Amino acid sequence: MQSGIYVGISSQIALERRLTTIADNIANMNTVGFRGTEVKFDQVMSQTRNDLKADIAFVTQGSDYLSTRNGEMIRTGNSFDFAVKGDGWFAIDTPAGQVMTRDGRFSMAVTGELVSTQGYPVLDAGGAPIQLNPAAGEPTVGSDGRILQNGATIAQLGLYTADAKKGFVRYENSGVIFSEAPQPVVDTSAVGVMQGYVEQSNVNAISQMTQLVQVNRAFEGISSLMKSTEDSFSQAIRTLGGGQ
Secondary structure, eight states: OHHHHHHHHHHHHHHHHHHHHHHHHHHTTTSTTOOOEEEEOOEEEEEOOTTTTOEEEEEOOOEEEEOOOOOOEEEOOOTTEEEEESSOBEEEEETTEEEEEOOEEOEEOTTSBEEOTTSOBBBBTTSOBOBOOTTSOSOEEOTTOEEEETTEEEEEBOOEEOOGGGOEEEETTTEEEESSOOEEOOOTTTSEEEETEEEOOOOOHHHHHHHHHHHHHHHHHHHHHHHHHHHHHHHHHHHHTTOO
């Protein structure tokens, strides 16, 4: 009976983690460039007493991963708005170091530096801040990230790939810091830039709300089952012990 309680607790821990990720996804369903968090749970088998030869399945706390589904591309017509085509990221320089983002709502500072909505420098493929000519007008950016002003290439918008399976943490809204260092994109046929577009969050609000209801019901069901198991266990102790 005790094993049933332990299994129930492990399930509740897993459901609580899933509930946290769903809540975060829903809170960011309107965040530009946001990629939703999913959780993968593994089953762990634990053998009980050898004479019983019974395997008890526990659920791990789970590991987070990012959904790679692209969000909706919205045309803005703004020459400083950019969207990543494919599974890539822009890089910005923040107080926390290099941060990856798919929020391409950039602007040009009075000094000519290309910056994010928070004022962080946007980086090129070599990890250096991108410097534009403030007197040369709005830039034209090719699908490969090349930045042109007055017909001349002056910089290269950095595009990076990263493996979220190695671990990651969120930074501010749509920013992500990966445990494994991101690498510059070499093949721009699969990953590119779309000028005049922004990518919306890839969170499906209806799906997330449905999952939220399912998780809540599962949590309530497990709680009820654990209460029933605990009551049965207490009754067995009283019966075997000759209690009242």
